[in-house]
Amino acid sequence: MKKEKSIELLNKAIADELAAVHQYMYFHFHCDDQGYDLLANLFKRTAIDEMVHVEQLAERILFLKGEVEMKAAGEMKKIHEVKEMLAMATDMEEGSARDYNDWANECSANADSVSKKLFESLVEDEERHYNQYDDEMENLNKFGDNYLALQSIERSKNFGSGHPGSM
Numbered sequence: 001m002k003k004e005k006s007i008e009l010l011n012k013a014i015a016d017e018l019a020a021v022h023q024y025m026y027f028h029f030h031c032d033d034q035g036y037d038l039l040a041n042l043f044k045r046t047a048i049d050e051m052v053h054v055e056q057l058a059e060r061i062l063f064l065k066g067e068v069e070m071k072a073a074g075e076m077k078k079i080h081e082v083k084e085m086l087a088m089a090t091d092m093e094e095g096s097a098r099d100y101n102d103w104a105n106e107c108s109a110n111a112d113s114v115s116k117k118l119f120e121s122l123v124e125d126e127e128r129h130y131n132q133y134d135d136e137m138e139n140l141n142k143f144g145d146n147y148l149a150l151q152s153i154e155r156s157k158n159f160g161s162g163h164p165g166s167m
Contacts, residue, residue: 002110002111002112003064003065003066003110003112004066005106005107005110005112006060006064006107006110006112006115007061007064007066007067009103009106009107009115009119010057010060010061010064010066010115010118011057011061011066011068011069012073012099012103013053013057013099013100013103013119013122014054014057014058014061014068014069014070015069015071015072015073016073016096016099017050017051017053017054017057018050018054018070018071018072018073019072019073019074019076020046020047020050020092020096021047021050021051021054021072022072022076023076023077023088023089023092024043024044024046024047024050024089025043025044025047026076026078026079027039027043027079027085027089028040028041028043028044028047030079030080030085031043031082031085034082034148034152035151035152036082036148036151036152037151038151039082039085039136039148039151042132042133042136043085043089046089046129046132049125049129053122053125056118056122057118060114060115060118064115082140082148083137083140086133086136086137086140087137089129089133090130090133090134090137093126093127093129093130093133094126094130096122096126097123097126097127097130100119100120100122100123100126101119101120101123103119104116104117104119104120104123107119
């Protein structure tokens, strides 16, 4: 096994996952501020999933006796429009799934079946995230701004009825 290559790929994945955590939490804050509870919670749940991925990747690196690099890839983008957030999220998830598929194959070629399996499991999660964001984009395209208005109205109804946490 060429563990150095696996460690390099696992650290690249950590960088991508950390960038996703930052981006999705930023989106969460802004959706929450605008009253879009469903989308805010989706971004927050995805960020938490990505944090779990960082932990899994780091554990594998440490097992391989490597150094965990905790640097996010790229810059966080300050996007406030929901449609742009969803477009970016689908692109990010699609790119991660593609990269992780490739990296699973590289790990396999280097006789590291455990890292290969880890990347394959991450592909499943990234494809699920992609599907969730794609569904939200379809809803937004189908219903337009009414889709967002309904989320905001629902929050107002809950607050008005004394049940702010019922969303």
